[in-house]
Structure formats: C-alpha cells, structure tokens
Amino acid sequence: MLQHLRPALAVTALFTLLLGLAYPLAMTGIAEAVFPRQAEGSLLARADGSVFGSRWIGQHFEGPRYLHGRPSAAGSDGYDASASSGSNLGPLNETLIEAVKARAAVLRAEAPGATIPADAVTASASGLDPDISPEFARLQAPRIAAARGIGEADVRAVIDRHSEGRLFGFVGQPRVNVLAVNADLDSSAGAGVATQP
Template sequence: MRMSTWIRQHVAALRALLVLTAITGIIYPLAVFAVAQLPGLKDNANGSLIESGGKTVGSSLIGQSFTDDKGNALVQYFQSRPSAAGSSGYDPTATAASNLGPENIVDSAPDKTGLLTTVCARSKTIGELEGVDGSRPFCTPGGVGAVLSVIGPRETNGTVDHPEKVVSVNEFCSVTKTPFLAEYKGVKVECAVDGEDYSAGLIVPIRGDAPAQPVVPADAVTASGSGLDPHISPAYADIQIARIAKARTISEDQVRELVDAHSSGRVLGFMGQPRVNVVELNLDLDNRYPFRA
C-alpha cells in the first residue's frame, strides 16, 4: 500500500531536519572548534586568558581598573583609560559607552556633569597625579567646563553684543564663589545657582590659554565605545613612567623597557593606532619588580 502524499512529505521533512541538525548542530560546531584550536588561533579563541601563579587573572582583550575601593589611582600601576561599563567601570556584563556627545558642555548640577566638565576634571586629576600640565582648551583651572550663558538681546547674527547678565554655567555657587572669568564684555560674571535654567542665554565656550595639544592625551580622559579597551596610547603610558619608577624604586629606563615590550603598532601597518596593553604591562611589572609599600 502506497504512502499518502501527506505522509511522504512529512517523512522527507523529518529526514531533512535530522540531517541539517547533524550538520549545523554537531558537525559544523565541532569543525569550527577544531580549527580554533590550531596553533596561532587557540589563544584568541579561548579568550586570550592571562594566568599568574596558576590562577587566571584576566584577559589581554579586556581592560581592568587599577584603583582602590574609593576609585583613587594605585600609584604602583599604569592606569587604564576611563570606562563607562558598569557603575565602577570595566564590567564585561555591562559593556557600554556614556553616550555623551561633543555638544554636551553644560552641567545640570555639581554632581551631574556633562562631557566637557568630565573631561576637564579627569585631565586636572591626571595632571596632578603625574606631575604634568593638566590644562585643556575650554576648561577652567578648577577642572570644569569654561562655558558662559550670555543673557541679553540678540543681534540679527545671533550674537549678544550688550549682555545684561553673564553666568558661568558650570561653576555653581554652592561649590565656588569666584568664577574663572571676572567679566565678559564689561559685565561681571556670576556663578550658577543650582536648579536655575540658563538655556535662554547664548551659550559661549571660552577657550582659555591652554596649549592646543594638551600634555594629557585624549585617551586618558575619554572612555572607549565598549568601555573594555585594555589599551592606552604610548603618549599616556609615557607620562606615567616617572610615577611608576618612583613607586617601585626602579629606573625609568627599566619601566620604559617593559612599556616597549607590551606595545603594538598599527594593525597591518595602517589600521588603528599604536597602543600599549595595560593589563599585560602591569602583570609583568608585578612579576619583575614587585611593589613594596
């Protein structure tokens, strides 16, 4: 007795299901796994894990914070770039960026800072830590965004030539009484009052006299898109060498030698930027020149 068309179709479908399940669910994954274990591919496929003393201490692909429980830099370690991944940074389960853009220059409150003040504060802190000039264009000496709200009648070209009031919008009266600029266009500059809205005024960033090329490089004050970048620029590593050498009582040449050993150039000679792997570098420092408090 011949099987009905309906039964034949379902038997064929069942065969296809079993064959494709075997190919895509068993054979293909095993083949990919086998290829990934070949020399030259195995390390990356297994997560580029780093071991020390028989324990896995991290991955060369994922950055770490080298700070104390209060977020202060540990002086014996090279510092990573900032991270917006998770509440304390470098959380692989919460990889993310801050989503703050270049137009985010006005703070909503002393503890709710925009991108500009965040960058200014980081640059000032790093400058003090490393003993270098931490000033940046459009930043006040106090480490906040140098931005004014110029309130008054607008001219046809959008400027305010005769201001009635000028406010340093990122310097709050609850924090500072003396704005970074005494006056603007003949009008005394005031500090900002918490909760006040100054968006009606013309928002004017003030460049200041900081160098066009800051000593503290950009990667030291901005987070990566993933928040997990294990690398810093050679320029950021360079300004940290003196501090590391002093903390570990070794010469700067010894530290620089390790920096060079953990540095990489552009991928294929033209993609990306030269970089230094901070995780591997700090582990090598601990192995060769242990820190003694």
C-alpha cells in the same frame, strides 16, 4: 498538511545539526589546532598557573603603582563585563564635558605641561578596552616609577616591551596592553601579580 510539515521539519533538523553543531565544532577544532592561545582567550597566568585575566578584556587598576587604562562607562564603577557599553553621550553633552575636564585636571596635576592624549580622558565604546596609546602609557611612567621606587627608564622599558604597532603596518593604532604591563611590573618587582577586580 502533514506532507508539507515533514520536509520542513527534516530540513530544520538537518540544518540545526549541520550549522548549529557540526560547523561550530569544526571551527573550534581548527582554531584550537592552529591558534591555541587565542582560541583559549589569550589568557594571562601567574607562575603557579592561576589565570588572572585576558589580553583582550580590560581591568580596572587603582593606585600609583599601576598603569591605568582608559576611563570606562561599563557599569556603575567601570570595567563591568556584564554591562559592556559606552556612555552614549554626545560631544556636546555637559555631563561628558565635565567628566573629560575632571579627568584632564587629574592628569595635569600628575604631569604638569604634558600633552594629554585623547584616550586618557575619553571612555571606549565597549568600556573594556585592554589597551591604551603609548603616549598615555609613557605619561604615567614617572608616577609608577616614583611609587615603586625604581627608575623611570625601567618603567619605560616595560612599557616598550608590551607596545605593539599597527597591524600590517597600517591597520589600527599603536597600543600598549595595560594588564600585561602591570603583570610584568609586578613580576619584575617580585611581588606576584596583584590584579584588582
């Protein structure tokens, strides 16, 4: 029995060191050398160096001064990274239908006659989407401009500055990073970045 156990333990120890320690350390080192910003989490920081978020994790913003992200079903109040998930409600679920209708009613009151993009009223699968569609971002420009007392063209310019197209021209959808736009709006106004947890 011992002659069978010893090789098994040796192979387990070898692969634990190789695949559990050496390989992850090598990949981390390569990532840090080749893509340092991404390897560190694509963090966004204020002028004083304090980090206020990541480009890859959505945050909840309230108030008319800020670009709002997608609705979130992560946690009881949304955007809870410890409870990342969607609602798992099907398209015929009455709760989902009522939630979508309520979200659409708020947007129709804010922008009468506007076409409401799907991402404005539906939550993402993770509940932590950092991006929204350019259409949803532009729909919010008049509200943000009025609340900040600046021109709508200025708000649209900030949105356009943080808009990204499809990867390689055909992968994914065009998108706007909510946190980056809000940070830019706050820094342009000289108010610092007032992110909300």
